[in-house]
Amino acid sequence: MITQAPRGTQDWYGDNMEKRTYLEKTFRELCKAFHMKEIITPVFEHTILFQRGVGETTDVVQKEMYTFMDKGNRSITLKPEGTAGAIRAYLEHGMHSEAQPIKMFYVTPAFRYEKPQSGRLRQHHQLGIEFVGSKDPLAEIELITLVSTFFEKIGLKEAKLHINSIGCPECRKKYNEALLAYLKQHEDALCDTCKERMQKNPLRVIDCKSPVCSEIVKDAPRTVDYLCDDCQTHFEELKSMLDGLKISYEIDTGIVRGLDYYTKTVFEFVNADGFTLCGGGRYDNLVKEIDGKVDMPSVGFGMGIERLINFLDEEGVELPAASKPDLYIGILGKEAKIKAFELVCQLRKEGYIVETDYLGRSVKAQMKYANKIGAKNTVIIGENELAEQKAKVKNMETGEQTEIALNQFGTIL
Incomplete structure (x- = not known):
């Protein structure tokens, strides 16, 4: 055991390290062109940050977090994703008092206790961006454009944009009522987890990976049919901008993302086999949810480096070779x-x-x-x-x- 890395982790060296270095370098250079500044937040945070920010009903908080009591008897959690920590830093350092928007990017390790599989490890690494201070759908367009450009630069071809809107808390109430009524008709067939989810947060059932639950939700009510006027206007403007910029996309009502903080726009870049390469969206209430005083809209995304490397290998993309001695x-x-x-x-x-x-x-x-x-x-x-x-x-x-x-x-x- 002493000569083996813990399950769900890996060492970085050789060709894989060269690929990772290239991806990070390309991402950093691209973010610089978009006038985004790098931020590094601690590997661990107070557990309450993720409970409040990510959502207590999510799988991440309920099942996947590495949480422990430190020597000061404080509950500490290794960060499972990058957004909550970046928003905490935004608030702690008074960035809301600066000229908005604030555009931050990060390259960070993340930790989730789940079954290790290809491209999904217990310690993985994310490239991510948080764009805070704008309600305009142009903020989503900027991030979508950045991701598209990044994929072009690294030679990734099979990456299609899927978008959806899950509305705001107000229109979500009506949607949740309709979804719950539908799910009750199929409650006996749902997995045990979804039976619990449907009472606390019905939207999470849409995200279930169980084949039986996935089949059931195919005919469930769609969030886009319950949008309030403001959310509908936002979604229509987003689609109009994508059309105007000739950015191809597919409306995918199955996208709800796995974290509670999302509102309105959610998006994913998906490969030909339906696997997600990058996921993100808008979370206009997250800043206020964490702080209670400051209210700032925000949007962001994250993508896993390990998963990117897997997809590049599957497509046979050869990244630039490491520099040889002169x-x-x-x-x-x-x-x-x-x-x-x-x-x-x-x-x-x-x-x-x-x-x-x-x-x-x-x-x-x-x-x-x-x-x-x-x-x-x-x-x-x-x-x-x-x-x-x-x-x-x-x-x-x-x-x-x-x-x-x-x-x-x-x-x-």
Whole structure:
């Protein structure tokens, strides 16, 4: 056990680490273009934050949170998602007093105790955005555009936008009444969890993954048929903007998202097999739900890095390869060791990727190693090179050798 990672976790190294680094770098650069600022929140928060923000009737709060009492007898929870912590930080640091909107992005670990499966681990990692301060559906459009652009940049093709509106608390009351009346007609066939859900929060039944419950809710009332005038206007404007921008989408009334804080717009990017790559939406009441005083509309999304990598692999997308060393400096003899490493350090300061020998290998073994790590150029530094202050640099792709002064290597790399 001591040499195995806990179930539902994984180590990051090699190709997977390179893919993750590329995805994070691409996401950060894109967010910068959208004038979004990065935020890092603690890995753990007070449990009440998630109970109030995420919702006590959700599976996340009821079944999946890693919660414990700390040494001060406080209930602490490892964050299961990024939104609640970001909104808490927004309130704690008085961002609501600054010019709005506030646009934050994050790259964060998240923790959920659930059955580990492909792309869904107990410790996973999310890319996410919180856009606080705007009621305009243009805020949703900005996030949808960002996600679409991100997928284009990383080469992901099978990602279709699905949208829905689940209304506000006011129109949701009428919808919940209609949904509950429908569910009572099928109560005996529902799973035990949904029998409990239908009394506390009927909307959660729509999100059930049980085949029997999924079949039942196919004919259930739709949220879009119970929208109040304000929610209907918002949804129509969103669709009009998507049409105007020629962003293709599908209205999917099965999307309700699994967290209680969503209002009005909910959206997902779904692949050809129906698996969700990214999910988000609007949550206009979350800020007030957490604070009780400040009332700010907000919208956001999250997507899992592990799941993204799985989908990229399934589509056969090859991400840019990791950078290879520009130069391998081989060492021949003890006398050359210091000078060789001086060159290594100087070239690294100039921005080149340089590698050398740390194991006292033979020249032949060093060249074999240089070839294995994909060095673009190689050079051997020995007594003769030190005496003449020049050496032959070999281009490993063409085999061409160029004699150059030791202090001018950077000119040919």
